[in-house]
Amino acid sequence: MPKATQYKTNSVIYFQGDVGDKIFILKAGKILSKSTDIETKEEINELVAPGEFFGVKSALGRYPRDESVMVLADSEVLLFTVPEFEQLVLSNTRIIMKMLKVFSNQLRRMHGKVQNLIGKGQSKDSESGLYSIGEYYFTNRQYKSAVHALTRYLTLYPAGKYAVEASGLARKAGQGLSRTDSTALFAAAAQEMDDEPDFSPPSPAPVAAPVVGSADPVAAKGFFEAVALANQEKYLDAFKIFQKLVSTNADPEHAAKAEFEMGRCLVHLKKFDEAIKHLTALIQKYPKHPDLKDALFFIGRSYQGKNDRTWARNFFNKILNLAHEDEPVAVKTRKALKELDGSQE
Amino acid sequence: MSLDLSVFNRFAVTRSAGDIIFCEFEPGDAFYLIQTGKVKIVKIVGDVEKTLDILNPGEFFGEMALLEEAPRSATTIALTDVKLLEFNRANFEVLMQGQPQIVLNLLKLFSKRIYDQKRRFMILTLDDVQARVADVFLMLDENGARPMDLTDNSRTFANSVEDIAHWAGLSVSKVSEVLKQFVNQRRVDIQPGKIIVKNIMDFTRFVKSKRQE
Numbered sequence: 001m002p003k004a005t006q007y008k009t010n011s012v013i014y015f016q017g018d019v020g021d022k023i024f025i026l027k028a029g030k031i032l033s034k035s036t037d038i039e040t041k042e043e044i045n046e047l048v049a050p051g052e053f054f055g056v057k058s059a060l061g062r063y064p065r066d067e068s069v070m071v072l073a074d075s076e077v078l079l080f081t082v083p084e085f086e087q088l089v090l091s092n093t094r095i096i097m098k099m100l101k102v103f104s105n106q107l108r109r110m111h112g113k114v115q116n117l118i119g120k121g122q123s124k125d126s127e128s129g130l131y132s133i134g135e136y137y138f139t140n141r142q143y144k145s146a147v148h149a150l151t152r153y154l155t156l157y158p159a160g161k162y163a164v165e166a167s168g169l170a171r172k173a174g175q176g177l178s179r180t181d182s183t184a185l186f187a188a189a190a191q192e193m194d195d196e197p198d199f200s201p202p203s204p205a206p207v208a209a210p211v212v213g214s215a216d217p218v219a220a221k222g223f224f225e226a227v228a229l230a231n232q233e234k235y236l237d238a239f240k241i242f243q244k245l246v247s248t249n250a251d252p253e254h255a256a257k258a259e260f261e262m263g264r265c266l267v268h269l270k271k272f273d274e275a276i277k278h279l280t281a282l283i284q285k286y287p288k289h290p291d292l293k294d295a296l297f298f299i300g301r302s303y304q305g306k307n308d309r310t311w312a313r314n315f316f317n318k319i320l321n322l323a324h325e326d327e328p329v330a331v332k333t334r335k336a337l338k339e340l341d342g343s344q345e
Numbered sequence: 346m347s348l349d350l351s352v353f354n355r356f357a358v359t360r361s362a363g364d365i366i367f368c369e370f371e372p373g374d375a376f377y378l379i380q381t382g383k384v385k386i387v388k389i390v391g392d393v394e395k396t397l398d399i400l401n402p403g404e405f406f407g408e409m410a411l412l413e414e415a416p417r418s419a420t421t422i423a424l425t426d427v428k429l430l431e432f433n434r435a436n437f438e439v440l441m442q443g444q445p446q447i448v449l450n451l452l453k454l455f456s457k458r459i460y461d462q463k464r465r466f467m468i469l470t471l472d473d474v475q476a477r478v479a480d481v482f483l484m485l486d487e488n489g490a491r492p493m494d495l496t497d498n499s500r501t502f503a504n505s506v507e508d509i510a511h512w513a514g515l516s517v518s519k520v521s522e523v524l525k526q527f528v529n530q531r532r533v534d535i536q537p538g539k540i541i542v543k544n545i546m547d548f549t550r551f552v553k554s555k556r557q558e
Contacts, residue, residue, distance in 0.1 A: 061456030
């Protein structure tokens with residue numbers, strides 16, 4: 001149980017530099033906290049407000065007291081041990097939140113002061129900083145990291161001052177990665193943002209990697225029948241027909257469409273890794289595919305299916321950058337993002 | 346800390362060794378609790394990637410993003426395959442309701458970090474380079490385990506010269522020079538993989554005198 005203690009005028013509760021494990025609340029009276037500004041060495045005098053905690057950080061963090069606390073007029077103080085304090089705040093979580101905010105603020109200010117001292121202060125804005133990280137990893141041939149950083153750059157600053165350089169580097173970094181690496185597709189996504197009109201696409205993507213069984217004698221059935229099957233949620237059957245159409249090049253007119261539909265089927269079949277691989281190859285093969293945004297959406301869905309929220313969010317955000325607000329793909333993307341942010345899966 | 350975190354499985358994410366978790370300068374909207382594996386925190390300074398810290402299961406990172414809108418202050422990379430719990434502002438409330446103990450641990454972490462930053466500031470504001478290097482050893486000693494024998498004032502540090510230089514805000518060559526002076530004064534012994542301070546109290550007095558100047 002916390003202990004109520006009386007302090008007389010002019011007494012000292014603790015001195016700066018003392019080691020103590022108690023936490024205090026001023027119930028009534030007048031108490032002064034005296035500390036030294038770490039930069040200017042000026043003395044800081046602050047009155048403790050009634051109901052206010054003091055001695056929290058040093059007790060919780062187990063380090064010497066930062067300030068001296070003096071009693072200006074007879075006061076009543078509640079004394080907590082650390083376990084007692086924990087018990088109190090665990091049943092009143094608003095206190096924890098309030099303190100977290102205060103501490104977080106102090107931490108950031110302190111961090112800023114240290115950074116200034118070692119000369120790494122605000123010399124870089126976030127935009128240039130993020131781009132330079134991508135550049136660093138690219139230069140050091142850490143392509144996976146390069147693609148990650150550059151893609152984040154392009155997602156955050158699609159029209160940024162380094163957008164053209166970033167998409168160029170991301171593309172090259174993507175080529176440096178193995179094609180099977182799912183992160184390579186970010187380079188493909190970056191291509192789409194490239195302003196240079198005469199950019200030649202990377203080496204042709206492999207024809208879709210078939211993963212779900214082999215094709216049945218379904219070649220006779222056409223593209224639209226397969227679409228109909230997919231609409232009836234017969235995704236495996238539909239997938240086989242699309243796969244056949246693509247591999248035999250039986251219907252060149254609908255080849256690109258069929259490849260996209262294969263990806264969509266894979267997502268519905270919950271073959272998320274295969275879907276990501278397939279759609280990656282698709283985007284690389286057809287950078288201007290009419291269903292590009294939907295392809296990105298299904299890649300996002302696949303990551304969501306894999307419970308990889310960060311990457312799912314990356315893709316969804318990318319779609320929102322590309323699409324008009326009222327396009328159907330934007331509407332379903334916003335819905336998907338809301339799902340991600342909410343607590344449901 | 347042993348807590349039942351199974352209710353948070355829906356916040357679990359996995360990353361493979363070598364994957365970036367987030368980049369410095371990115372806006373942060375999530376913080377992480379490591380369940381399995383190791384995460385390294387790096388910063389690119391000039392043209393070198395510096396490892397600032399390596400974190401283990403049970404440790405947090407990215408927590409500053411939670412309460413303030415500010416860019417990430419370092420890059421985090423999965424050192425091994427890792428399993429993380431990812432929390433953002435929206436589901437922080439869920440964490441708070443379900444496991445306030447974790448949030449309380451976060452509060453303790455903040456307390457400690459504020460002190461660490463202050464301590465670092467104290468080192469960096471020493472003008473005398475010898476005192477700065479000595480104070481780095483004092484800081485490392487304060488953070489280390491207490492020796493069994495309290496009368497033994499010698500301390501052995503497994504830190505590299507690069508580590509010391511990082512904390513002191515000095516170049517590696519400058520720190521090597523200072524360490525050589527300490528060796529000549531018989532205050533320090535350098536052996537492969539370790540630096541031995543012969544009398545930590547001597548460093549305490551030395552730093553104190555320089556700080557008062």
